Amino acid sequence: MSNQSQSNFSRRNLIKYGGGVVGTSLIATVLGSNLGRPDEVVAKNDMTPDEILTKLMEGNQRFVKQKREKPNQTTVRLEEVAAGQAPFAAVLSCADSRVPVEIVFDRGVGDIFVVRDAGNIAADESIGSLEFGTLVLGAKVLMVIGHQDCGAVISTMKQLEVPGKIGLILDNIKPAIANYLGKADDKAAVKKATEANVLYQIEQLKKSPVIADLIANNKLKIVGGYSNLKTGEISLIG
Numbered sequence: 001m002s003n004q005s006q007s008n009f010s011r012r013n014l015i016k017y018g019g020g021v022v023g024t025s026l027i028a029t030v031l032g033s034n035l036g037r038p039d040e041v042v043a044k045n046d047m048t049p050d051e052i053l054t055k056l057m058e059g060n061q062r063f064v065k066q067k068r069e070k071p072n073q074t075t076v077r078l079e080e081v082a083a084g085q086a087p088f089a090a091v092l093s094c095a096d097s098r099v100p101v102e103i104v105f106d107r108g109v110g111d112i113f114v115v116r117d118a119g120n121i122a123a124d125e126s127i128g129s130l131e132f133g134t135l136v137l138g139a140k141v142l143m144v145i146g147h148q149d150c151g152a153v154i155s156t157m158k159q160l161e162v163p164g165k166i167g168l169i170l171d172n173i174k175p176a177i178a179n180y181l182g183k184a185d186d187k188a189a190v191k192k193a194t195e196a197n198v199l200y201q202i203e204q205l206k207k208s209p210v211i212a213d214l215i216a217n218n219k220l221k222i223v224g225g226y227s228n229l230k231t232g233e234i235s236l237i238g
């Protein structure tokens with residue numbers, strides 16, 4: 001979806017439901033009720049973006065130190081969120097099996113709205129999902145997470161010929177890592193390319209008028225992360 005059509009979509013809803021000057025909160029309410037989200041569940045999330053980021057990083061440290069508390073994984077929690085979800089954070093992570101988001105942040109059911117694809121790329125559909133997770137469901141931190149030895153990044157650096165639709169993934173990474181093409185044998189360059197890709201995908205997300213509006217109104221904080229596969233530690237980057 002282009003930025004232009006997103007704007008048109010928003011305007012249509014404003015006209016249809018608002019009839020006047022209203023902000024994204026109305027759109028969120030309309031979309032949310034259409035999709036079965038009770039507003040009272042969302043109201044429980046009264047943490048600030050900074051508090052949420054701290055909560056995520058504390059959970060990651062519990063995972064790294066093997067002191068997991070496994071919060072929100074009980075049948076009581078299942079019943080609670082069956083009535084409606086209000087995840088406090090959203091994540092765009094690589095689909096790599098070694099970065100299981102809820103586990104590495106030591107969180108449970110209904111906590112994190114997770115979008116994953118190879119190379120943690122902000123393709124249009126992923127942006128749409130994250131607009132939903134933030135605007136409608138109320139996630140106040142959006143973290144894009146790359147990781148050590150990412151096959152998608154390395155394949156792009158090697159400019160490999162790949163079958164099927166895998167090339168679409170590499171096409172979305174290539175603009176981010178122009179300075180690192182052909183340097184896949186250099187581990188430091190691979191790490192730098194991975195971080196550059198995270199920052200590039202964040203810039204793509206910020207082009208979304210929905211996400212930009214939430215950031216401008218201090219309703220959303222967007223950050224980059226890098227996962228060390230051997231320790232499980234997520235470091236903030238950018």
Ligand SMILES: [Zn+2]
Nearest residue numbers: 094096150151
């Ligand atoms: Zn990866």
